[in-house]
Amino acid sequence: MTKMSDVAKLAQVSTATVSRVLQKPETVKEETKQKVLEVIKKLDYQPNILARNFRRLETKTILVVMPSILNNVFSQIIVGIDYEATKSGYQVILGNTMQDEQRALGLINHLKQKQVDGMILLTARLDMNELVKISKEYSVVLVSDFLENKNVLPTIAIDNMKESYRITEHLIKLGHTKIAHISGPLDMSMSRDRLSGYQKALMDHNLPIEYGYLEKGDYSFQSGYDSMLSLMDLKCPPTAVVAASDRMAMGAVKAAKKKGVQVPNHIAIVGFDDIEFSKLFEPALTTVAQPFFEMGKKAMSILQQQIAGEQINNDIILLKSELKIRESCGFNLK
Amino acid sequence: MTKMSDVAKLAQVSTATVSRVLQKPETVKEETKQKVLEVIKKLDYQPNILARNFRRLETKTILVVMPSILNNVFSQIIVGIDYEATKSGYQVILGNTMQDEQRALGLINHLKQKQVDGMILLTARLDMNELVKISKEYSVVLVSDFLENKNVLPTIAIDNMKESYRITEHLIKLGHTKIAHISGPLDMSMSRDRLSGYQKALMDHNLPIEYGYLEKGDYSFQSGYDSMLSLMDLKCPPTAVVAASDRMAMGAVKAAKKKGVQVPNHIAIVGFDDIEFSKLFEPALTTVAQPFFEMGKKAMSILQQQIAGEQINNDIILLKSELKIRESCGFNLK
DNA sequence: TCCAAATATGTAATCGATTACATGTTATTA
DNA sequence: TAATAACATGTAATCGATTACATATTTGGA
Known part of the structure; x- marks a missing residue:
């Protein structure tokens, strides 16, 4: 393996000069620089990155x-x-x-x-x-x-809070008043923000915050599925669900379908993230696309x-x- | 940052010994080893990986x-x-x-x-x-x-060929005789093998290999979609499609649905890979799961x-x- | 007890690029 | 022309772990 000293020798300069040609070319005389570069090319010299990193x-x-x-x-x-x-x-x-x-x-x-x-x-x-x-x-x-x-x-x-607020508000504007939320793990700040946004939207529109309408998931498909089953079992099930992730939203939709509940006809379900499959999903998911x-x-x-x-x-x-x-x-x- | 020589000094040994304690502990006397290890712990010594890599x-x-x-x-x-x-x-x-x-x-x-x-x-x-x-x-x-x-x-x-053969054969056994293939890019060996498997299955079951039944895709959703549109435009469209990837299969299904053709009732479509969403997709994809x-x-x-x-x-x-x-x-x- | 073999440890070179500092060279100005 | 500044290059130390080789110590056998 060619090393810097080989280049230096052949170019009749010191290794310091070779190094400078590579690191601070502007400090080397044009003529010298050319000579060194030629030799570098000729010997196909590649600096040893390990040595460099170490240094x-x-x-x-x-x-x-x-x-x-x-x-x-x-x-x-x-x-x-x-x-x-x-x-x-x-x-x-x-x-x-x-x-x-x-x-x-x-x-x-x-x-x-x-x-x-x-x-x-x-x-x-x-x-x-x-x-x-x-x-x-x-x-x-x-x-x-x-x-x-x-x-x-x-x-x-x-801004998780704001986006969660917006998507919840969208459901409210569509006429929904019984809106549930499937949250992420509440030890994550992100999850709490999404929950807050949802709650704030309800409050701002004078809708009650039902304790039973809050399901705790873990962002996975399965947790969305399970949460939805619970929600549908309620005496007074929601007509819309804000899931904190698309995966959970998909789980929820599947659960609804399983029980013969149609989405969005009988119940509206929205997600969060806009993952690749969300637009292919049937029904295509309404969601918040993150950049x-x-x-x-x-x-x-x-x-x-x-x-x-x-x-x-x-x-x-x-x-x-x-x-x-x-x-x-x-x-x-x- | 503590270095090996610091450890050596405090343990009253040479760096060589410290190094050996770390690299070839069995060559160091038990007593010395213990002493060195103690110092290492005491100083919270971590070897410099960059120096090690370089060396x-x-x-x-x-x-x-x-x-x-x-x-x-x-x-x-x-x-x-x-x-x-x-x-x-x-x-x-x-x-x-x-x-x-x-x-x-x-x-x-x-x-x-x-x-x-x-x-x-x-x-x-x-x-x-x-x-x-x-x-x-x-x-x-x-x-x-x-x-x-x-x-x-x-x-x-x-064994792409074998698996492609099997899944094609599965369609044949379900009674299909007009089976199309949406391949991957044919400059990939993998794509050609899947194509060969499909062709061999047809031949082994005395089915003709229609040139028009071969669509070239690139494993993407879109190419599956486009290919399917072409296939449905044929005078005598296939009743089954073997796609070389699940993404293309999904594209094909979407194209079919778009044209009002039901899957699998009117046309059977299978994929390859078994990606995460294949089982969530509707209809759930028949496919080859890779390990x-x-x-x-x-x-x-x-x-x-x-x-x-x-x-x-x-x-x-x-x-x-x-x-x-x-x-x-x-x-x-x- | 003595010597060879086996163990244990130390010394110092090494890996290759970088760079502070020293030295040498050219340009600039009075 | 001399003095100084500006530029160009070289010398040699450095980064920290590893290891060949040298040296020291212990062990076991006769």
Whole structure:
């Protein structure tokens, strides 16, 4: 393997000069530079990245931590991250926690061991104290979920409360008064925000908040299915359901169909996320489309600033999302 | 940051001994070992991975190259890879080619620059000569797709021909005689195998192979949709369609519905892959389930053997897949 | 008890790029 | 022309773990 000293020897310069040609070309005389570049090409010299990383104590690699890449929502964010990362020569390492605390801690260790220059979290479900500590010492950005203590680390997300409010309001405007909610796990800030938005919409329109109309799911298809079965068993079942994810909405629709209840004729069901399959689903889901790609891009770009040592304020950056009105809410406007 | 020499000093030994405690503990006297381990714990010493990588000229990192992580098929394989990789301390780097030759070459460069110890390809759509060359020099494993020149690099896949044969035969046994095929891009070995299986099934059952019954898609929903429209426009349209992917099958179903043709009543449609939504789709897709997780695991384990320098024969390893008979083929056996 | 073999540990070179600092060279100005 | 600034290049230390080789210590056998 050709190394820098080989290039230096053949070009009759020092390794320092070769290095400068590569790092700060403007500090090298044109003539020398040309000579060195020629030799580099001739010997097909490639710098040893491992040596470079070691010397610089950086890896040009970032870690993305998420529950599982199987969830298409995360894949979409990752594509945005990857897009931005590639532009500036960063590599992206995958960290599936599989909801396992132990795995998550192992991943965080990569940061401590300087195996990666920074970390993007696609969910905040880690030990809170640990996270706060970590984010003080290393470059970390949070996407899509929030942290209890705001302003601890930069966060990219959408305004879950507002969007949840909007989609609930949409149902109200369609005439629904008995609206249920299938929430995500309430230890997630995101889930609570979506719940709040739903509740606020009801209150603002003078509708009662029925305790029985709140079902707690976990964003999975199955939990949507089960929750819907419970809702339909109520003495006075809802005529509309706001699910906190498309997967749960799909589960709910399937449950309704199973019981012979038609969507949207008998009951309106809306979701959240706008995953790939939502428009193919029958009925096509009315939902809130998140700008996943943009979120990923933005997160990566903030992370890079952090890594570069720029002063970052730990603001929450809210990106714009879009209400997608399709069939599952009834009154398809298409 | 504590370094090895700090530990050595405090433990009153040389760095060589500290290193040995970590690398080859059995060569160090019990007493010394204990002393060193104590100091390591006391100082919370973590070896500098960058220095180690540099010295060893390895990264404990592997690269997964695929068209796009958005495709759930790839995510599933990756989970298998990641599972196996994590077990032995490997990291997984994502390489989305986005179907862009340039990006693909950039990724391969990571191998050449020793930024990764090995590479797993989730598709063979790269420059063939380059690939053959690369695979001679570096550790590379191919998953799911095949290479023209067999036995160039280890390959993990399913028997596409056989499975395509089986699912086609299933339609024949249901009484269909006019069966069309929507293939993948025919520059992929995988696509050609699925086509061959379909053709062989027809021939073995003395059915004619109509040229008009072959539509070329690209595995996408849209191409399935478009292909189906063409098929329905034929003078004598097929009564069954074998699509080479579930996405295309879904596209085909949607196209059929759009034209008022019922599935499976008027026409049977089957797919390939068994992606997450295939069972939620209406009608639920009859399809071939691939053991993605296992494929990923196996690929990673072979790759590790290669990296470790073991002699690998470039066999094709075929894993077992399963015919999932659901609604879209009619005669639901459930 | 003595010596060879087996163990245990230390010394110092090494991996290859980077960079602070020193030195050398050219351009600029009075 | 001399003095200084500006530019160009070289020297050599550095990053921190690993390991070949050298040296020291212990063990076991005769």
